[in-house]
Amino acid sequence: MRVQRVLMPGSGAESWTVLDDEHSLVEPVERFLGYLASIERSPNTIKAYAHDLKDWFVYLDGVGLDWREVSLEDVAGFVGWLRLPPAARDGRVAVLPTVEHHCSESSVNRKLAALTSFCEFHARHGVPLAGLLVGLTPPGKGRSSAASYKPFLHHVTKSYPNRRRTIKLAASPPRAQVLTVEQVQAILDACVHLRDRLLFALLLDTGVRIGEALGLRHEDLDIAERQVTVTPRENANGARVKSGRSRVIPTSAELMRLYVDYLNLEYGVLDSDYVFVNLWGHPQGHPLTYPAVYDLVGRLRRRTGITFAPHMFRHTYATWLLRRNAGMESVKELLGHASITTTVDTYGHLSVQDARATLEAAGWFTGKEVQW
DSSP states (O other), X not given: OEEEEEEOTTTOOEEEEEEOTTSOBOHHHHHHHHHHHHTTOOHHHHHHHXXXXXXXXXXXXXXXXXXXXXXXXXHHHHXXXXXXXXXXXXXXXXXOTTSOOSSOHHHHHHHHHHHHHHHHHHHTTTOSOTTSSEEEEOTXXXXXXXXXXXXXXXXXXXXXXXXXXXXXXXXXXXXXXXXOHHHHHHHHHTOSSHHHHHHHHHHHHHOOOHHHHHTOBGGGEETTTTEEEEOOOOOTTOOOOTTSSOEEEEOOHHHHHHHHHHIIIIITTOOOSBSSBOSSSSSTTSBOOHHHHHHHHHHHHHHHOOOOOTHHHHHHHHHHHHHTTOOHHHHHHHHTOSOHHHHXXXXXOOOHHHHHHHHHHTTOSOSOSSOO
């Protein structure tokens, strides 16, 4: 089986599907992915679901199971299968106990989340899969109510049963990877063109996602007010605004000066609405694409010796703000998160250095309380 990229007829919109070994559509997966496309889920989301469900159907084919008649034990077997190295999944290669798991806990949980959505979709259409991966627990069970974030109108729904995934591996939340000041400076200084320097300066100064940056038009940058407006719209390069809503982000005067220098020294009289475009490659004036940015990142990695990705600038922006005592609610709005829970879960972390600074600010480590 394989995941296949497709372009929708008429609109040319990108989507993904799963083909079996005979190059035919895997019909139940296609129905589900078609539903996701119809409710305008991101192509990247659809692609991730396609890969996760491809693994599920490869597993079912290997053990001779019908997708409509699986049990919870079969899903548990799928989890074990995912943890095996690909060469050992057909049972012909023995795996030593010392060999590390192929899929991490977080990757397995992501695949189970995709499978849960797939099962719930088909359960609504009459396939007896309801409750396979989601169970109900009495209200109040789970995380301590004092420690967890409570949404608006929590008091209305707190007596309702809670929906819980029946299978989920224990996984530590991933720590947001943050660049140091020295690393950011080295990356900026390694940029040969003002366009590239402006791109990474923008990511750091505003915390926007790379897709949001690539979709920017000149009208979105207000030099006088020193602000950038992120606006959901269709873009020729496939760039997307993930949150689906507009937001305005204050910027520094230095960023706007860099933008003006870029317009005067490199952009010139080029006729394009997009801020970041092909200036030297072809087609000239076409908006910069994701692959072009990742090629640029690869070159900068080799020049600087720093392993980084564009999204790390967003993590750095948020973490630096929080270290300077910016409120979590303000950071949430600047980042465009739909829920403050996302902000807390992603950036509610402390490094050892952060913890030391907090203790020192509180008057700890003075050495005056007791004699050692």
